[in-house]
Amino acid sequence: MAKTYKNPPITEAVCEFRFMLESGVSDEQINVFYENIKDTFPIQKKRKMHQFEFKIEAKKTEEENKKTFNQNLYEFEQYLSEDEKYSVQLDAGKVSIHRIRPYTSWKEFFPLIQQVYKAYVDAFSPKKIGRIGIRYINEVTVPLEDFSFTDYFTINASLPSLEKNQQKSIFLGSVFEQESGRDAIKVQFIEKQSKEPINVRTFILDFDYFLVDPTVSFEDANGWLEKAHSNLEGVFEGMITGNTRKLFDKK
Amino acid sequence: MTALTFDNQIGLGALGNVSTPTAYVVSWDSSLIEQYTSHSASISSSIDKVLSFLLSQDITIEEYANVESFLTNNYGVVAYLYEVSDRIEEYFGQVDLEIGVFSDPDDIEGKPELYLEVTTSLSPEEANEKLSEINRMWLFASEDQDLISLNITLKFL
Numbered sequence: 406m407a408k409t410y411k412n413p414p415i416t417e418a419v420c421e422f423r424f425m426l427e428s429g430v431s432d433e434q435i436n437v438f439y440e441n442i443k444d445t446f447p448i449q450k451k452r453k454m455h456q457f458e459f460k461i462e463a464k465k466t467e468e469e470n471k472k473t474f475n476q477n478l479y480e481f482e483q484y485l486s487e488d489e490k491y492s493v494q495l496d497a498g499k500v501s502i503h504r505i506r507p508y509t510s511w512k513e514f515f516p517l518i519q520q521v522y523k524a525y526v527d528a529f530s531p532k533k534i535g536r537i538g539i540r541y542i543n544e545v546t547v548p549l550e551d552f553s554f555t556d557y558f559t560i561n562a563s564l565p566s567l568e569k570n571q572q573k574s575i576f577l578g579s580v581f582e583q584e585s586g587r588d589a590i591k592v593q594f595i596e597k598q599s600k601e602p603i604n605v606r607t608f609i610l611d612f613d614y615f616l617v618d619p620t621v622s623f624e625d626a627n628g629w630l631e632k633a634h635s636n637l638e639g640v641f642e643g644m645i646t647g648n649t650r651k652l653f654d655k656k
Numbered sequence: 657m658t659a660l661t662f663d664n665q666i667g668l669g670a671l672g673n674v675s676t677p678t679a680y681v682v683s684w685d686s687s688l689i690e691q692y693t694s695h696s697a698s699i700s701s702s703i704d705k706v707l708s709f710l711l712s713q714d715i716t717i718e719e720y721a722n723v724e725s726f727l728t729n730n731y732g733v734v735a736y737l738y739e740v741s742d743r744i745e746e747y748f749g750q751v752d753l754e755i756g757v758f759s760d761p762d763d764i765e766g767k768p769e770l771y772l773e774v775t776t777s778l779s780p781e782e783a784n785e786k787l788s789e790i791n792r793m794w795l796f797a798s799e800d801q802d803l804i805s806l807n808i809t810l811k812f813l
Contacts, residue, residue, distance in 0.1 A: 419698050
């Protein structure tokens with residue numbers, strides 16, 4: 406069962422689908438998609454992404470090829486809930502659902518994911534699911550006074566000859582296979598550096614659980630999501646201690 | 657012909673002097689095999705990416721957490737921040753830049769605003785003329801509400 410905290414450390418939760426399409430998407434299909442989500446995401450905006458493009462031709466010189474470098478802004482659709490805490494980003498074969506702080510619960514988030522997923526499949530009739538990802542980005546802030554790394558985190562990332570609790574900075578990145586290699590989870594554990602003197606230490610715990618082998622059918626996507634969330638939650642809970650949980654249960 | 661397209665791509669070398677999560681991740685990703693390099697789309701990592709880019713351009717970010725929070729709630733302005741250095745240089749040359757969030761202390765319910773402060777040795781008359789020009793030719797010319805929300809201010813040496 407999904408665990409809930411009074412003050413969850415989650416800064417953003419994301420579910421992203423990437424689909425293989427027969428062809429590009431039409432305005433009509435986008436309108437159909439929006440019609441099926443607008444009760445939940447009534448605010449519609451066009452957003453931009455900065456894109457870099459290189460065109461390379463073998464017969465051209467290096468200097469000539471350098472001149473084909475372009476920076477463009479290209480547009481994608483964004484739909485937001487009334488309070489703008491939930492949003493959907495639509496970009497042709499990619500659709501993602503985001504929740505920014507304050508995170509509520511998987512019980513609230515999952516039905517919205519299902520709604521957007523169904524709306525996409527109905528509107529765009531994709532050929533196949535290419536990738537699914539669930540990503541939870543957490544920011545854990547602990548008091549600097551009497552700080553001891555092992556009081557808050559169970560991971561062991563120190564050198565035997567050096568005192569564990571004297572670590573001043575850490576970056577850990579790891580990819581683990583899941584479900585016999587069909588899935589993977591990318592775990593990033595990073596301490597945020599600050600130039601200003603502060604009385605806290607802040608750690609980013611970023612978990613990205615995703616489908617590697619695109620063998621999940623449209624009908625099985627919901628089951629995949631529930632399992633993925635459960636696996637991801639298990640990894641997170643395994644990395645923190647009771648002291649960290651106390652921080653999340655403070656209001 | 658081969659066309660390569662990158663979304664908000666930041667090269668490994670560009671972040672050599674930056675110590676943000678993005679800087680570590682860009683370096684790490686370059687060592688992974690292809691099936692593990694992709695990331696699920698994230699608003700907060702897009703924001704960290706653009707802030708890392710600004711830091712790599714030696715732009716000062718005042719009260720980092722406030723800027724992060726502003727961009728999370730005003731996501732539309734993120735894409736334009738990649739251009740600020742080049743745009744400012746067109747009008748003011750190479751100058752010190754600072755980005756931050758301003759809240760009017762007398763306006764409790766007022767919305768915070770994002771500012772881009774240009775430190776210039778030009779005379780006030782000349783600098784204000786440049787400022788009017790950049791507002792007219794860039795910010796207001798786009799008619800994009802997200803871009804218009806960026807306030808360019810001047811600091812005189």
